[in-house]
Amino acid sequence: xxxxxxxxxxxxxxxxxxxxxxxxxxxxxxxxxxxxxxxxxxxxxxxxxxxxxxxxxxxxxxxxxxxxxxxxxxxxxxxxxxxxxxxxxxxxxxxxxxxxxxxxxxxxxxxxxxxxxxxx
Numbered sequence: 001x002x003x004x005x006x007x008x009x010x011x012x013x014x015x016x017x018x019x020x021x022x023x024x025x026x027x028x029x030x031x032x033x034x035x036x037x038x039x040x041x042x043x044x045x046x047x048x049x050x051x052x053x054x055x056x057x058x059x060x061x062x063x064x065x066x067x068x069x070x071x072x073x074x075x076x077x078x079x080x081x082x083x084x085x086x087x088x089x090x091x092x093x094x095x096x097x098x099x100x101x102x103x104x105x106x107x108x109x110x111x112x113x114x115x116x117x118x119x120x
Contacts (some may be wrong), residue, residue, distance in 0.1 A: 056095060062094065
């Protein structure tokens, strides 16, 4: 084997062990799409409980996946650790917003029950 063939073989092996790179803009557009879907009032009025549950589950998946990505990024030289941090922050925001929405739903039901009982 010549030295160029050996270099090609070594670079091919190294390329297989690196994680897939995602550009910042595609990650930001994905996050903004998620936010747009969950912030649409029409869907909240029709299917609010399903979307709250989906928000909570996406957050529960995003937080450990983000931590795993940060650990993997540290082992591979610190690449893409910022995107993993974005996943962690987005996951915690989804969890907090879904829990806040559960409190809002409970408060709305309690307020409705109070109004019904006070008028009769």
